[in-house]
Amino acid sequence: MGKATGFMEYQREVPKERPPKDRINDWKEFKNIFTDKAAKIQGARCMECGIPFCHSGLEIGGMVSGCPVNNLIPEWNDLIYKGKWEEAVRRLLKTNNFPEFTGRVCPAPCEGSCTVGLNDPAVTIKANEYQIIEKAFAEGWIQPEPPEFRTGKSAAVVGSGPAGLAAADQLNKLGHQVKVYERQDRIGGLLVYGIPNMKLDKEKVLQRRLDIMEAEGVEFITGTEIGSEISLDNLKNDFDAVVIAGGATKPRDLEVPGREAEGVHFAVDYLKANTEYILSNNNKDYISAEDKNVIVIGGGDTGTDCVATAIRQGAKSVNQFEIMPKAPDARQANNPWPEWPKTLKVDYGQEEAIEVFGSDPREFLIMTEEIITEEVAGQETVSGVKTIKINWEKNENNRFVPIKQADTQKIWPADLILIAMGFLGPENNLIKSAGLELDGRSNVKADYDDFKTNIEGVFAAGDMRRGQSLVVNAIDEGRKAAIKVDEYLS
Structure with missing residues (x-):
């Protein structure tokens, strides 16, 4: 750990948000980022525990504890303290495709299981994540990195929320040709139409990431609903594998x-x-x-x-x-x-x-x-x-x-x-038309271990599989589903 006594010397501080009386007059984001100096001090508070529950992603007491994507939190806190920002962003991106999203909208279950939080306010993990990725964009370290080779295999992703985007990003990085289908007029699913602009700027933050994915070879198709305009059978005929990640959009x-x-x-x-x-x-x-x-x-x-x-x-x-x-x-x-x-x-x-x-x-x-x-x-x-x-x-x-x-x-x-x-589960149009099997909670039936549905070559991920959940859980599901799809294609 960078500073063994940091958690005793420094108090928790978070970046000051725009005052409520100012921010209610517009739709701009209200969160600010640290200065590098302030982030270094907060990084020093991390104890780099022998058992870092902050990145465990366990389910305890029926709720998530620690980071579901298993962010390497003690490592990049240590790197922030040492001023090694480029290394910090590399460690962050090893586990999270979109830290600029989670750094803004995640409720931070990691902080709820921070060891410092046993006696003192937890380490500012979420703010540190936000700082790392925004500094990386500002410095120009985040650039398109198309895969060096293509496998000749193709995958369709249905739904462009955080689960669909994570699955598409991972599959593309593995060299498969990926096409994402979205029924709305814009790519992003929950990220664009479920989260207000003052929490996640669509044109600055979301589009910035989508532009990178397109430059890396991911193709986006909007205004097309799978299950009505294109059947799942037709999609299967055109692609080697399909990931359905349409979310749990049926409101209670x-x-x-x-x-x-x-x-x-x-x-x-x-x-x-x-x-x-x-x-x-x-x-x-x-x-x-x-x-x-x-x-x-x-x-x-x-x-x-x-x-x-x-x-x-x-x-x-x-x-x-x-x-x-x-x-x-x-x-x-x-x-x-x-x-x-x-x-x-x-x-x-x-x-x-x-x-x-x-x-x-x-x-x-x-x-x-x-x-x-x-x-x-x-x-x-x-x-x-x-x-x-x-x-x-x-x-x-x-x-x-x-x-x-x-x-x-x-x-x-x-x-x-x-x-x-809240929401009751996924909508029925695609499910009924394709003959997808449901579980006892009206979600698409697919085990977390393999993400396979009852239809050969079709995988399910995100809220469509698990029910309404967090953005970070959706990213985790998309990443892990991509691993199983890759194994299937290989």
């Missing part, structure tokens, strides 16, 4: 009276429409929160993104409903290190709501009973939401269920309701 719905009223939208549709508007400034499906009372139903990253987007659009008010209890401020005894810390986090959207409205927008242990409507121009339109407070109690089967609390009903004014309750 809210089944309450008034759901079909005008002004109720899935969060993913709302975020997509807004991003399309930002990128083209001309979108007929644009959904505006301007001067509206906005209710976001559901927590998680998607709910937070809706809060932040509505604020930038000029919402009159924003409230966010979470059915789960409020998390504690510190780890509890039943949530020991190195498990992911189930503690209360105030994300960027909540920070901005506090700045604009004076309080955290989240309401915990609350359930929506009804969407209240009124007739406007002959159409049922949202006017409010009726909620009730709940507690979680065990039933006769020893399972926790929500129990409504008497006399806790409330009517909330609402002009726009955004449903951010």
